[in-house]
Amino acid sequence: MLLLAGLASAATVAVLDFDGYGLSFSDAQTVTQGVRDAFLEGGTLDPLSGSDIADGVSKGDDDTLRRARELVSEGRRLYTAGDSTGALAPLAEAIRLHDAAFSDVGRRPELADATLLRGLCLLKAGQASEATAAFAAAAALVPGYAKERGTRMSSDAAGLLSAAEGTVAKGTRAARDPGEVGRIGEILAVDYVVTGWVSAGGEISARMYASGELVSEVKVVLEETPPLPVDGAYTALVRDLAVGSAGAPVAVAAAVAEEEPDPEALADEEDPGPPPDFDEGDDAPAARARPAKASGTAKVTTTRATTTKIKDSGTMRYAEGPLVQRWYFWAGAVAVAGGGAFGIWAAVQPTPVEYVEEPDSWGVTVTLPPAE
Helix, strand or coil: CHHHHHHHHCCEEEECCCEEECCCHHHHHHHHHHHHHHHHHHCCCEECCHHHHHHHHCCCCHHHHHHHHHHHHHHHHHHHCCCHHHHHHHHHHHHHHHHHCCHHHHCHHHHHHHHHHHHHHHHHCCCHHHHHHHHHHHHHHCCCHHHHHCCCCCHHHHHHHHHHHHHHHHCCCCCCCHHHHHHHHHHHCCCEEEEEEEECCCEEEEEEEECCEEEEEEEEECCCCCCCCCCHHHHHHHHHHCECCCCCEHHHCECCCCCCCCHHHHHHCCCCCCCCCCCCCCCCCCCCCCCCCCCCCCCCCCCECCCCCCEEECCEEECCCCHHHCHHHHHHHHHHHHHHHHHHHHHHCCCCEEEEECCCCCEEEEECCCCC
16 A cells, blocks of 8 residues: 555656657657666656657647548548548548647657648649648658658659658747646546657767646756666756756655644654545546647746655665665664574484384384484
8 A cells, every 4th residue: 555655646747759850750769668668767857758749738629630630531531532622621630630630749750641631632732842841840740750650652752751841850849838838637546747859970868847836947968869768868868858957866756835844743644645646546646637638838837846854775765875874774683584494403413213123133223213
């Protein structure tokens, strides 16, 4: 129960898909997953998985996504039938619905498919500049789109897409609006949101937000891009990222009340048990309802980092220090070790035996029972 309470009260983080510039979507995903794994292995924050993020941001939008997919299928049918102009309207509506369901956060390939198909329709309809913009948007969502999605297209379309990808790779690095980041964090019900990008030159930029406010930002240049999932570069990035603007680890950051807690009370306090929103019958926090979407900047809740009575020891945190630093641990260890040594000594002692000469000249060895 103590473990469940600890998991339920752990601070959470959502690492959104990193944008890629000059490298493939798969390589950008490798970086994203590497950062998530580093948070998990370091024990600083509890990261959401990619599927949890995708499901969380679109929670309640099942009908919206279903309709968007139907419109994409309709647009593809019209495009295949030669009616590129007729396909533009359903595809534009599908993209709008995907945007409403935050598909750019959790379902990038789906949104990129609809965007690129619209670009192909625009190209067929003779609207080259609009097609170029659509291809650039698809390339920003899924770098290396043609290879990643296995899409076949005409040489004209392939050349236009390649040029658009080159423009995106050399262009300005995009950064999400803090208000939008705050809304995403609110929808996912997490304490922190991390966004970032990675380039073919080894540059990685990552930002951490709390309730829409920038907490920390880290920029590094790596020798290898992308680093392998087990590379220590991710650990170093997360360690530096998890230091807030005030210089205190955000791993133990918590929203504080008007009055500061009493340090002595914290030291003597018994296990508080699960927080109010945790159901002891479950092994995860109760599901939180997604708030209605609204335009504008999300309301900001100020958080302040505190390290009161916390000793950091790798992936575990103790309120009174590790168990091995307490006197009763070593007293018990000595007692157990002594008992074990006596048992081993007794086991290796020779068993007493007696040789008896019988009248018929047969010798018999009799094992004597242990002395009482």
